[in-house]
Amino acid sequence: MRIELVKRKEHSEVMVFLSPVIAVLLTALTAGIIFALSGLNPFEALYKFFIDPLTQTWSLEDTIAAATPLVLIACGLAVCYLSNNWNIGAEGQFVVGALFGSFLPVMLPGFESFLTLPLMLVCGMIGGALWALIPAFLKTRFNTNEILTSLMLVYVASLLLDYLVRGPWRDPDGFNFPESRIFSDAATLPSIPGTSISMATVITIGIALVLTVILTKTLKGFEIRVMGQSPRAGSFAGFSSKRLSLFAFGLSGALAGLAGIMVVSGEMNQLQPTISPGYGFTAIIVAFLGRLNPVGIIVAGFVLALSYIGGEGVQSAMGVSDKIASVIQGLLLFFVLACDTLILYRIRFSSRRAPASAEVSHV
């Protein structure tokens, strides 16, 4: 018996939804095997990892807090990936956004007004967008590979942050700790009154919903989807791939930057040498797991946030290395991309010895 992949005539709507579900199940299965191989009870470990964080209020809130930047960054990345622009550097845009946004509370701590916070958020978006426009400019002007340039700029950004908090932006009253000064109340992103859900979550969900409308209902969204699927048809339609590259990078950089300043302002209240547990990279997985669709991304962001909180859980409860979270995230991306094959192909089990490639290669 052999297994064949047969091309479907049209993409399967069912598989668009089922593929990430299958991927999550396969990830859980594989994670269970890894736990078992490390001598742990796989069921207990899986429970601690995936279910336990949902059972307590504080860990649920932590999960939502971690999901927020993931969702916001992934929404921007979805616009990039839909339009065939491979922005891998959201982590760097997150950091630079946080830096730009922190300029006001760090350098002008006396400026406390109702304008402080909105200005910080706008500065964060500008910073992230500028950082993202560097690879976009290099791509449109010199035809460089944006995967490499955007990724390399991540390391430039984190070194820049490191330099600032150890050097010029170090808190003068901070006993030489590599941290900026603590933000004033006017520069702190509040929670929704009466809850511990941050305003960042509300802003993020709002942006995701607006983006859904843009992508599905407007000509701009149409342009984004056309250019991603078929650039030649896009230029026949009169769309400019260069302008769209700049737009997509600019937008995703702005959203990553906004996520950066919201995390710093809402959770940390100061700049530290490390401000992200890899949100910008994990958001790539979120974007794909969420089908590059903002609503799907909200769900996917929650699932991936679980892996951070659950990873900490199994580390403290069972003594597993904290690298397990990264392993599981990687597995998940791998399985999502593999399962996506099923959207355009179906599996056929065949007992005959016809060449497997026949229909696929000659269609």
Place this chain on the structure above:
Amino acid sequence: MEQQNRSEKDTLLDARGLTKRFGDILANDTVDIRLNKGEIHALLGENGAGKSTLVKMFYGSLEPDAGEIWWDGRRVDIGNPAAARDLGIGMVFQHFSLFEALTVVENIALALPKPGNMRDLAARIAEVSKDYGLPLNPADIVADLPVGIRQRIEIVRCLLQEPRLIIMDEPTSVLTPQEADQLFLTLQRLASEGCAVLYISHRLEEVQRICHHATILRHGKVVDECDPAQETAASLASKMVGAEVIAVNAAKKTEVGAERLVLKSLSAKASTPFATALTNISLELKAGEVVAIAGVAGNGQGELFDAVSGEMPVAPDMIALDGKPCGSKSVTWRRKQNAAFVPEERLGHGAVPGMKLSENIVLTRHSTGDSLVGNGFVSERQAGELEQRIKQKYDVRMSHDDPEARSLSGGNLQKFVVGRELDRRPGVLVVNQPTWGVDAGAAALIRQALIDLARSGSAVLVISQDLDEIFEIADRIAVISRGHLSDAEPAAGMTRERVGLLMAGGAEAQGEVA
């Protein structure tokens, strides 16, 4: 079914009850076909009639669901193309599978199971190709060769394996009339040596000329067999379609009006090593007329189309629409000037494969005043209505409502892509290969629509490689060769021979004199 008086003892391949199903579609339904040694056997049928499915089963790239293939009196299972080649079945594909950066001999060596020593192989290629009147220089790089020569490489590659059956899929679609004549001589020579040829073509004149026998498929079934020499092109066409094909009514033009599209010394450098440069192309297209540009594939048709559509900007004065210079204007600007364009490649250029037809309507009509877009929002309702209108008017057949473009057959998608532009009643329409791969019935519909559009006062520019089509619809004919365009001359005074000579480089010479 009419049984022909053909000798049974010469049977080379006998297929009995071949059936192949793809999902809901029965692509081949108990097909019986018998090929004799030394016979040039035509396989006729509209698009989607099941011709390709049938020959793929002979070539081992598809496996029949039911039925038997007998080869030389012996039952065989052809599991893969290598098995087919071992039996002596060779195939020349419609789309070549050659590596442009490699030489002729390297390309052939890649396809042979045991190429052996390259120098010996080169010598054999030179010898065999010369012997069959298809001379090739084994050391030439494929990228430098015209399409006709590339096809020779494919044929010689088949010949080197000493085939007993050669399957040819639309072989003359890329050839000049003179090159096609040469191919026919080769095929006749092969047949006289006992080789069987299974010949798929849409061109009924050439089928009548060279084929000994024809099998006609319709909707996956064999509907008739005949001796093409005893038929007329019209009777063959009606057997294929299952109804009388309405002849195109050209209703000779009454009067031409003002110049609507003017190309003035249009030149453009080749953008890639494999593209063709355009040199000093001039043409005036007037209201009320159809002008056709003939030429063999790859002589600059695609580049010319891109320049006229605006996908490849040129100097402003090189192109004018209704008197307005627009060489550097965008495709959207030109569409707003009431020009419309239909590119050669339907999927991936004229339409986005993974998008629904209604979305593909937005692709070219988002800015042309069809109220498809308001305040940046796309009206799905309006797009759906347009889709329905085009579907009905141009007889686009689909299995369910508003499918993805990629699920349509080539001919149906072409009707959609052409219909999408005709529906606007454009003042200037530029079409590249309007009926390429489209069946006879649909082709007649499209050609008639192009003529009707011109007669209503528009200017229509048709770029085509199909001379039958050109002579059927064109008022004036120009020929493109290596990026040079000959003067457009009245079709009435043109002959196939003259067009053939211009295709083979005459247009270039004319351009240099001018």
